[in-house]
Amino acid sequence: MSTLIKDRVTILNTYPYSDSSLIVKALGKLSGNIDIIAKGIRKKSDSFILQVLNDYELTLYAPREGELHLLKESNLTQERHYQNxxxxxxxxxxxxxxxxxxxxxxxxxxxxxxxxxxxxxxxxxxxxxxxxxxxxxxxxxxxxxxxxxxxxxxxxxxxxxxxxxxxxxxxxxxxxxxxxxxxxxxxxxxxxxxxxxxxxxxxxxxxxxxxxxxxxxxxxxxxxxxxxxxxxxxxxxxxxxxxxxxxxxx
Ligand SMILES: [Zn+2]
Missing domain, CATH: 1.20.1440 (de novo design (two linked rop proteins))
Known part of the structure; x- marks a missing residue:
């Protein structure tokens, strides 16, 4: 089993991947620039989907050589809305x-x-x-x-x-x-x-x-x-x- 990491991140960008997954680019307070795969996330309700410019507390499986971080859990910590x-x-x-x-x-x-x-x-x-x-x-x-x-x-x-x-x-x-x-x-x-x-x-x-x-x-x-x-x-x-x-x- 890979090591678990907890980090607070800002979501920089997301890309749909396969039918139900999302590739996420994030800037972590501890981890810096990271790429994450969120498997099956697009089948969940909207509130689970990681939104660009919001902050989340993420639990991630650390990547093995050449792989992406794998999302285990996410909690929204700051939502940012821009009217203009x-x-x-x-x-x-x-x-x-x-x-x-x-x-x-x-x-x-x-x-x-x-x-x-x-x-x-x-x-x-x-x-x-x-x-x-x-x-x-x-x-x-x-x-x-x-x-x-x-x-x-x-x-x-x-x-x-x-x-x-x-x-x-x-x-x-x-x-x-x-x-x-x-x-x-x-x-x-x-x-x-x-x-x-x-x-x-x-x-x-x-x-x-x-x-x-x-x-x-x-x-x-x-x-x-x-x-x-x-x-x-x-x-x-x-x-x-x-x-x-x-x-x-x-
Ligand atoms: Zn001068």
Whole structure:
């Protein structure tokens, strides 16, 4: 018999499997990112089915080499409802982002708590939700030990509104330093709106009500984070749910 594990998890995604089972991607407080098979669960009543973005206390059989965790028991510990479809779509972006993270076991709890506070914050938020996702992204970057200060010029190190960035290394420059760049190859000049959001990103919670986001600004900031991710992780950050969320904007 395999070992039993008890863990509190947030459900990130689910996929139907065979006639009655479900494959579940979850972020566990102790276990980090795990894949679970819930056998026969779709034949049970709705209240048993694990729902995306909710938290459960799970009892699982630990996987043997190359296998998935097997669900034994589940208890709902936190249900999350999003009245606003934009907030819900933003919450899904956070869940998809978490699935892509390689988390070292001693940081499982930090990632779990980061996601929980992100998901909880969005429930009653009555303002633009998307910057909250960018803040999550920025916090994950910090957890990975990388430094991303979106309010400091890479050249003069002063706290100034960012004016532009170079795409290959995702470094920001203020207006004066941009003019002094020797070879401004692949330079992207930021729109005023994108520059302002990036400048306030660490404390964006205080500015959400002032923001009116246009689709072009959103794409600009999403592109920035993609460039950053590629430059530092050498892999692309393509989130399906983020393209869905962009559809909410004009
Ligand atoms: Zn500067």
């Amino acid at each position: 479809p934009k907030n819900w779509a933003t919450a899904l972006c956070g869940a998809e982002l978490m699935q892509k993270q390689l988390i070292s076991p001693d940081e499982n709890r930090q990632y779990y708590e980061l996601l929980s506070s992100f998901l909880d914050f969005l429930i009653d938020l009555d303002a633009e939700p998307l910057p909250v996702f960018w803040r999550l992204l920025n916090r994950i970057i910090h957890l990975q030990g990388l430094e991303l200060k979106t309010c400091i010029c890479s050249s003069c190190r002063q706290k100034k509104p960012e004016y532009a960035y170079t795409r290959h290394d995702a470094r920001f420059y203020c207006q004066r330093c941009t003019q002094e760049l020797a070879q401004p190859r692949d330079l992207h000049i930021l729109s005023e709106e994108a520059g302002r959001i990036l400048f306030h990103l660490d404390h964006i919670g205080n500015h959400l009500h002032e923001l009116k986001l246009s689709k072009s600004t959103i794409q600009e900031i999403n592109d920035y984070f993609e460039d950053y991710y590629l430059a530092h992780n050498r892999k692309t950050l393509k989130l399906k749910s983020l393209s869905v969320l962009e559809q909410f904007y004009i």
